[in-house]
Amino acid sequence: MSTKTFKVKVKRQDEAASASYWQTFDVDYTPNMNVISTLQKIAAKPVTADGKDVAPVVWDCGCLEEVCGACTMVINGRACQACSTLVDELLEENPVIQIEPMSKFPVVRDLWVDRSRMFNNLKRIKGWVPTDGTYDLGAGPQETQEEQDLRYAYSRCMTCGCCLEACPQFTKDNDFMGAQSFAQTDYFNSHATGKLLADERLDVIMGPGGISDCGNSQNCVQVCPKELPLLTAIASVGRQATIYSIKRFFTGKK
Amino acid sequence: MSDSTVALAEPNSAFGKYHFLLRRLHSLSGIIPIGLFVCVHLFTNAQMILHTLFGVNPATGESYFQHEVNFIHAMPALELIEYALWASIAFHAVLGFVYIFNSKWNTTQYKYEANYRYTMQRVTGIIAIIFIFFHIATLRWRWDIGGFWYTPFWGHGGELADNSTIGMGDMKHVPMSLPYTAYALQFHWVVLAFYVVGVLAAIFHWANGLWTAAITWGLTITAASQKRWGVVCWALGIGLTFAMTAALIGAMTYNFKDMTVDQKTVFTHVLPQDQVTRFLGEGVTKADFPLEAIMEKAEH
Ligand code: HEM
Ligand code: SF4
Ligand code: SF4
Numbered sequence: 001m002s003t004k005t006f007k008v009k010v011k012r013q014d015e016a017a018s019a020s021y022w023q024t025f026d027v028d029y030t031p032n033m034n035v036i037s038t039l040q041k042i043a044a045k046p047v048t049a050d051g052k053d054v055a056p057v058v059w060d061c062g063c064l065e066e067v068c069g070a071c072t073m074v075i076n077g078r079a080c081q082a083c084s085t086l087v088d089e090l091l092e093e094n095p096v097i098q099i100e101p102m103s104k105f106p107v108v109r110d111l112w113v114d115r116s117r118m119f120n121n122l123k124r125i126k127g128w129v130p131t132d133g134t135y136d137l138g139a140g141p142q143e144t145q146e147e148q149d150l151r152y153a154y155s156r157c158m159t160c161g162c163c164l165e166a167c168p169q170f171t172k173d174n175d176f177m178g179a180q181s182f183a184q185t186d187y188f189n190s191h192a193t194g195k196l197l198a199d200e201r202l203d204v205i206m207g208p209g210g211i212s213d214c215g216n217s218q219n220c221v222q223v224c225p226k227e228l229p230l231l232t233a234i235a236s237v238g239r240q241a242t243i244y245s246i247k248r249f250f251t252g253k254k
Numbered sequence: 255m256s257d258s259t260v261a262l263a264e265p266n267s268a269f270g271k272y273h274f275l276l277r278r279l280h281s282l283s284g285i286i287p288i289g290l291f292v293c294v295h296l297f298t299n300a301q302m303i304l305h306t307l308f309g310v311n312p313a314t315g316e317s318y319f320q321h322e323v324n325f326i327h328a329m330p331a332l333e334l335i336e337y338a339l340w341a342s343i344a345f346h347a348v349l350g351f352v353y354i355f356n357s358k359w360n361t362t363q364y365k366y367e368a369n370y371r372y373t374m375q376r377v378t379g380i381i382a383i384i385f386i387f388f389h390i391a392t393l394r395w396r397w398d399i400g401g402f403w404y405t406p407f408w409g410h411g412g413e414l415a416d417n418s419t420i421g422m423g424d425m426k427h428v429p430m431s432l433p434y435t436a437y438a439l440q441f442h443w444v445v446l447a448f449y450v451v452g453v454l455a456a457i458f459h460w461a462n463g464l465w466t467a468a469i470t471w472g473l474t475i476t477a478a479s480q481k482r483w484g485v486v487c488w489a490l491g492i493g494l495t496f497a498m499t500a501a502l503i504g505a506m507t508y509n510f511k512d513m514t515v516d517q518k519t520v521f522t523h524v525l526p527q528d529q530v531t532r533f534l535g536e537g538v539t540k541a542d543f544p545l546e547a548i549m550e551k552a553e554h
């Protein structure tokens with residue numbers, strides 16, 4: 001009995017400091033597979049197409065429903081989520097599926113990368129609303145539907161890193177923060193309570209690697225799987241920075 | 255994972271402390287001193303076509319274009335403006351190269367229209383600095399490049415090719431702007447091609463730069479406003495391309511026989527005989543235009 005198989009080419013790397021290499025696997029086809037289930041099949045039978053026994057391919061994942069961002073990898077040349085990328089669609093464009101880790105983050109092993117640069121940036125921009133107090137702060141201010149819509153869109157960010165992977169200004173050896181940080185800055189700066197930390201966020205976002213390093217290629221908005229309004233985020237943080245720098249110049253703060 | 259995987263620039267270094275300011279000055283230097291100058295310069299040069307259309311002004315005997323050049327030369331503090339322009343171009347170009355080396359183009363992988371413009375912004379910046387350098391080196395500093403790209407005239411006057419005792423200062427009153435530009439361009443098609451590429455690069459760079467600057471400074475916040483402003487920038491770029499075309503037509507169709515007697519005197523005494531023959535016709539030599547006439551005028 002012959003089962004239908006398809007080829008998967010995986011870029012592998014044994015540890016953070018070692019060199020990468022490619023391996024090809026034949027994977028049994030079943031309908032409606034996604035890339036995670038493909039990787040699971042490889043893990044169950046880690047034998048390359050030319051019959052060599054190898055260590056199973058390592059990857060990272062969490063939610064399996066495109067909300068945590070952990071499974072982001074470069075599939076057929078595009079940064080996307082392995083859990084929501086369907087094999088049938090990939091086979092339509094190419095008989096061989098090519099999977100690599102994201103190139104802009106340090107590889108931990110195989111397809112698993114270290115995305116802590118993004119989480120550190122969230123800490124640097126104080127990506128939270130300061131609600132702790134010694135007394136009841138009461139109900140928050142009223143917000144228009146429009147404000148809520150924009151912030152809902154920003155809230156969908158899953159820190160996946162696609163926008164940074166595609167960004168020509170974001171490289172492994174510079175300190176650019178990228179669209180994800182700018183979107184979250186606008187997200188919290190436009191919140192009625194989050195605004196309390198707006199100046200502190202701008203101090204960070206106007207430093208090295210901040211908003212002024214964006215080169216306006218707009219790749220980020222093209223690749224963001226959660227369709228964040230990143231054009232608005234970048235221009236709006238740019239506007240806040242313009243106003244804040246004038247204010248800072250004339251009020252003499254710092 | 256540890257924080258040590260995150261590369262952070264030293265925020266206290268000079269580059270770090272003035273990071274934002276430097277970036278915004280880069281943007282500003284592109285828009286105002288350099289950009290506005292390029293715009294005015296292209297508009298002025300476009301009037302070279304006035305000569306093609308209307309010939310010489312019967313009142314003065316000069317080309318209409320010369321009027322514009324005289325206007326620029328009569329500007330107060332011209333040298334100051336020139337140095338300020340050099341300073342802003344140097345500043346903009348040095349930082350531009352720093353920014354280019356700090357990023358990684360990726361149009362092969364991400365083929366989006368805006369991404370192509372991002373890469374083009376960098377490519378045209380590099381072409382523009384090369385072009386501006388050679389443009390000024392040949393027309394202002396009178397360098398001779400490869401024997402075919404040079405301008406034998408200096409400012410308003412000319413320097414003599416023979417060993418005459420008359421210096422170039424003596425002929426400063428003879429306006430040569432249109433003949434020398436036309437001569438440089440008509441001399442060889444390579445020069446013309448380089449002008450077309452160089453000026454188009456500068457136009458794209460400025461027009462697209464105005465589009466990105468509106469995002470940088472936070473003027474165009476929504477995708478729709480960025481699109482609208484993009485139409486304005488395209489219109490500006492097309493307008494400047496028309497200006498460039500008018501200037502090139504003016505220079506390429508310039509007939510050297512239209513020169514005034516004084517200009518012909520400078521022209522024939524400065525250039526080798528084969529060029530005099532090429533542009534003024536068989537049989538014309540510098541002997542037909544004695545230097546004495548021009549010298550006498552200079553003394554009065
Ligand atoms: C013809 C003269 C030039 C003009 C009129 C000009 C104008 C501009 C303008 C208006 C911008 C947009 C700034 C912004 O987005 O805020 C810009 C950006 C840029 N220019 Fe120029 N520029 C010129 C020459 C150069 C040169 C010689 C270079 C060096 C190679 C250069 C490199 C750049 C770069 C890399 C950017 C992008 C900066 C960024 O987005 O971060 N430019 N230029
Ligand atoms: S617009 Fe800015 S942040 Fe977005 S991809 Fe381009 S350079 Fe990166
Ligand atoms: S902005 Fe979009 S692409 Fe970037 S990290 Fe968030 S969800 Fe991912």
Ligand code: FES
Pocket residue numbers: 060061062063064065066067068069070071072081082083084
């Ligand atoms: S596993 Fe969470 S996004 Fe794919």
